[in-house]
Amino acid sequence: METKRPTFLPKSWDLPESIRKRLGDAAGRQRLMDEEGHLLLILHQAPEPEDQEIRKPALFWNQPGGEWKSYPEGGGLAALDAHIETYHKNIHSQDEAVELANTPRQYFDVMKHVTPLLRATRNMQAVMQQAREARPEERRLINFRDRAVELERAIELVAEDAKAGMEFSLAENTEEQSRFAHDAAIEARKLNRLAAFFFPLATLVAIFGMSPPAEVIRMPGFWAVIGVGILAGLIIRGLPMGRK
Known part of the structure; x- marks a missing residue:
């Protein structure tokens, strides 16, 4: 009996049964599936606080012949490049927000964006490392993996700066209130x-x-x-x- 096709998969994608039976109704966590020469990367689009923990999938499929397809944005590896660049822009935006923050509330607003972004970036980096190992002959994946590593380091620094800024701001406010x-x-x-x-x-x-x-x-x-x-x-x- 053929497995029911998940709604998040494009109807035109003819994935092998061994992959389809491992998919649920939702995309789930970021991960990699490598079956019968087909490589499927399930990544998440850059999260936002208003998403309410509902992650939007970004799919990248490498067929046995070497061709790449992507969804919801087309273009294959070009879409993967744009996907990673979106993370880079979001992280840079949060880095600037940390620099401008002065109050605990402002730092808290930054951390609401940074925390899910940090988790998503770490998971994406892990998937890209697995993809690099699964397709060692695909040298373009090396660059994507390296960029994901750099993004993980960058978002960790932003998270540390936001946390340190909030703690300092709270301590400063506490001292000021004590003086008052x-x-x-x-x-x-x-x-x-x-x-x-x-x-x-x-x-x-x-x-x-x-x-x-x-x-x-x-x-x-x-x-x-x-x-x-x-x-x-x-x-x-x-x-x-x-x-x-």
Whole structure:
């Protein structure tokens, strides 16, 4: 019984049964299949965060006669060259984004792009190495393999820079917030001492305020109490503030 053709394969591709029976309904992970002289490379198009982990396949088929075909872009190895170049452009774009990032949010946005791109690049490099070993006579695969290795190194550096930048930015923000909290504590202490300075007077106003001012002033000991309150406030105000 002939195996059902997966929907992601072009209808015009006459792959051997030994390969078709190894394929599921979806393209799955990046990998290589080498059966009966047919070499099938299943790669992923450069991922984006909005893909929601749904990877779009890029297929490259080497027939026993040496001819290459590709899908969804035609052109065979020329399409493979363009495929790898797309990864190069995306990595370069993320490298520039890291250079421009200043805040943790900006670094996080970069890492949302870099993380899936790093994983896809590593897997692509592994497949290209296997393809090079499966077809040692196809020298063009050497260049593709070498370019994939360079891309893997480049995206790893971008990922490390983004991670280091985020950690530094977070540490810097934490230090700044600590400094603001310290300054706020100093200001709160000043306000508390001002309140302590005026508290005796405020208390006196509350006590004597129920009587007419003329009667309050004539009360025994009124000015002595005012003097003691002011003196107490000055003493509290003059206490050491502590080091900033």
